[in-house]
Amino acid sequence: xxxxxxxxxxxxxxCAAPRPAEAPAALPPYPPxxxxxxxxxxxxxxxxxxxxxGSLSVGPDGIxxxxxxxxxxxxxxxxxxxxxxxxxxxxxLYATGGEAGWSGRPGEWRAAARRWHNILMHGYFCxxxxxxxxxxxGLDALRKGGHAAxxxxxxxIPRGF
Numbered sequence: 001x002x003x004x005x006x007x008x009x010x011x012x013x014x015c016a017a018p019r020p021a022e023a024p025a026a027l028p029p030y031p032p033x034x035x036x037x038x039x040x041x042x043x044x045x046x047x048x049x050x051x052x053x054g055s056l057s058v059g060p061d062g063i064x065x066x067x068x069x070x071x072x073x074x075x076x077x078x079x080x081x082x083x084x085x086x087x088x089x090x091x092x093l094y095a096t097g098g099e100a101g102w103s104g105r106p107g108e109w110r111a112a113a114r115r116w117h118n119i120l121m122h123g124y125f126c127x128x129x130x131x132x133x134x135x136x137x138g139l140d141a142l143r144k145g146g147h148a149a150x151x152x153x154x155x156x157i158p159r160g161f
Contacts, residue, residue, distance in 0.1 A: 020061045025094050027081055028055040030101045032067045037142040039124065041116045046073050049116050051142055055081070056135050062086065064125040064138065065094070068116070084117070085109060086126030091117045123150050 034054035041049050048071045055067035063083045070078040079097030084090070090109040095102040112118050124141040125132050127149035132138040141147035 022063065023059045023061045025059075025063075025065055025081075025083065025106070027095055027102045028052070028067055030079075030097050032069065032079065032097075036069060037139070039116075039119065039142055040145070041119050045115070047071065051120075053139055053142075056138050056142075058131055058134060058138065062131045063092075064131050066120075066125075066138075067097075070116070082117075084112070084121050084125055084131075086121065086129055086131045089121065089129070091121075123147065 032052035032055060034052050036050040037053055038048060038050050041047070050069040050071070052067040052069065055065070057065050059065065063085055065081070065083040068078075068080050068082055081094040081097070081102065083092045083094060085092070088109070089112050091112045091114075092109045093104070093107040095104045095106070097103075112121055120126075123146045125138050125147075127147045132141065132147070137147075
């Protein structure tokens with residue numbers, strides 16, 4: 001690869017290797033109506049979390065994008081369209097959903113500090129800090145309760161937040 005010497009030189013100089021440009025993120029249809037796949041976050045959480053299967057994508061930029069649904073026991077629902085940048089452990093909120101549809105502008109990339117983001121990242125979509133290779137692989141991980149290549153399994157996900 002021709003990019004390797006540049007990346008090696010950048011790392012040797014203390015610089016991070018350049019990231020591929022982020023691909024435009026088109027918002028999926030709202031409200032989400034497809035298959036909702038539940039994933040476990042914590043016994044301490046009363047919220048239930050779901051990924052809308054039809055929204056899951058892995059871009060050429062390596063970003064895993066999805067619609068996240070969080071539902072409370074009282075029936076309150078939060079819907080968001082988000083992305084994970086696996087190699088840096090960052091998350092980005094693209095939009096939130098409500099009665100009027102999607103709203104908001106894409107936020108900044110920030111460290112994944114919420115438990116559900118870390119679960120999605122380390123247990124399902126970013127094994128070994130690399131994005132799943134396809135939508136199918138991500139859906140398979142959700143349906144099986146975790147990605148086979150997740151080091152140590154979901155119980156070993158960092159809990160320091």
